[in-house]
Amino acid sequence: MQARLLLEDGTLFTGSAFGAEGEKTGEVVFNTGITGYQEVLSDPSYCGQIVTMTYPLIGNYGITRDDFESVAPFVNGFVVRRHETVPSNWRAEYNVDSLLKEYGIVGISGIDTRMLTRMIRQHGTMRGILTTSAASVEELRERLAASPVLTNQVATVSTKHMYSSPGSRERIVLVDYGAKTGILRELTARGCDVVVVPHDTTADEIRRLNPDGIQLSNGPGDPKDVPHAIRTIQELLGEYPIFGICLGHQLFALACGADTEKLKFGHRGGNHPVKDLRTNRCYITSQNHGYTVKEDSVAGTELEVTHLNNNDKTIEGLKHKTYPAFTVQYHPEAAPGPYDNGYLFDQFLDMIREHKQQNPANPRQAELAAAAKGER
Numbered sequence: 402m403q404a405r406l407l408l409e410d411g412t413l414f415t416g417s418a419f420g421a422e423g424e425k426t427g428e429v430v431f432n433t434g435i436t437g438y439q440e441v442l443s444d445p446s447y448c449g450q451i452v453t454m455t456y457p458l459i460g461n462y463g464i465t466r467d468d469f470e471s472v473a474p475f476v477n478g479f480v481v482r483r484h485e486t487v488p489s490n491w492r493a494e495y496n497v498d499s500l501l502k503e504y505g506i507v508g509i510s511g512i513d514t515r516m517l518t519r520m521i522r523q524h525g526t527m528r529g530i531l532t533t534s535a536a537s538v539e540e541l542r543e544r545l546a547a548s549p550v551l552t553n554q555v556a557t558v559s560t561k562h563m564y565s566s567p568g569s570r571e572r573i574v575l576v577d578y579g580a581k582t583g584i585l586r587e588l589t590a591r592g593c594d595v596v597v598v599p600h601d602t603t604a605d606e607i608r609r610l611n612p613d614g615i616q617l618s619n620g621p622g623d624p625k626d627v628p629h630a631i632r633t634i635q636e637l638l639g640e641y642p643i644f645g646i647c648l649g650h651q652l653f654a655l656a657c658g659a660d661t662e663k664l665k666f667g668h669r670g671g672n673h674p675v676k677d678l679r680t681n682r683c684y685i686t687s688q689n690h691g692y693t694v695k696e697d698s699v700a701g702t703e704l705e706v707t708h709l710n711n712n713d714k715t716i717e718g719l720k721h722k723t724y725p726a727f728t729v730q731y732h733p734e735a736a737p738g739p740y741d742n743g744y745l746f747d748q749f750l751d752m753i754r755e756h757k758q759q760n761p762a763n764p765r766q767a768e769l770a771a772a773a774k775g776e777r
């Protein structure tokens with residue numbers, strides 16, 4: 402069966418259908434990873450997007466549920482050069498085609514995904530419509546133009562209920578804006594007592610959980626679409642140590658008075674070089690983001706830029722000058738990509754311990770208690 406992908410600028414790609422039959426619109430984004438398609442497909446930050454892989458052979462090691470980064474894939478479409486239906490891997494449970502069918506995701510193969518990527522790089526991110534229907538190009542163009550731009554992806558992918566992964570060490574409240582399982586995995590591997598809460602959990606509800614630290618997760622869409630999360634971070638800042646990843650980093654920056662903007666075509670892949678400005682050391686990082694913290698918006702805030710992307714010099718890490726809080730734009734939990742940055746979780750725990758030692762009574766909590774007394 403034939404499938405087609407029509408881009409906003411009128412470019413039409415024709416290929417073979419795989420996965421589910423149907424029609425979906427979405428932002429077309431590319432990932433440059435050579436492996437990691439399962440983690441990409443199941444990373445909730447891709448919610449609503451049509452993802453293409455620049456690497457030409459996808460599916461050769463199949464699909465293993467244990468490698469999922471969330472309960473289900475949330476992508477709107479998958480575009481590949483060639484997909485392999487007979488995986489060679491003893492862990493494989495089924496193939497990519499079956500995965501896409503199971504979750505109603507339309508796939509298209511036989512596409513020159515490197516050409517598609519070059520077009521996106523030149524033009525900037527474009528929306529597209531992916532279909533197995535026989536509709537005319539004119540009809541597809543109209544449907545694409547009429548399709549709504551999503552703004553509610555975080556609510557779609559965030560957990561609806563609080564759940565916990567008990568541990569004997571620090572209690573971490575992980576705010577789930579679309580968290581990859583890798584974050585939970587890294588925290589539990591360090592013995593943390595993790596409570597995962599929905600994106601709209603209030604500051605008071607978080608306080609009642611009595612956390613030692615707060616982990617802000619990755620997540621899909623524009624950070625400005627989740628204003629309630631920004632307000633909650635503002636309330637908690639200074640009261641608890643905070644570590645933010647990706648969307649969590651962007652929300653934190655907005656909460657501190659900086660601004661975000663959309664990148665021309667985003668960073669998605671497993672080999673983005675990031676420099677720690679304090680040590681001059683370069684780390685290879687896993688990335689998946691379409692927005693960034695605006696460089697000139699940081700001056701005048703209480704934030705310090707700690708990391709920069711070596712390719713385009715965009716901001717990759719921030720630290721609060723007064724309060725115990727730092728964030729990164731990339732993925733220390735890897736999956737897919739290098740594990741080189743896992744040390745950031747250790748730094749988060751060190752920050753929590755240091756904060757506890759220095760402030761047996763948390764200054765912000767003391768401040769709040771004093772204010773509450775004054776009110777009485």
Ligand SMILES: NC(=O)CC[C@H](N)C(=O)O
Pocket residue numbers: 446618619620621622623624646647648649689690691692693
């Ligand atoms: N992985 C993420 O958390 C991505 C953050 C945000 N949705 C962006 O595209 O920039």
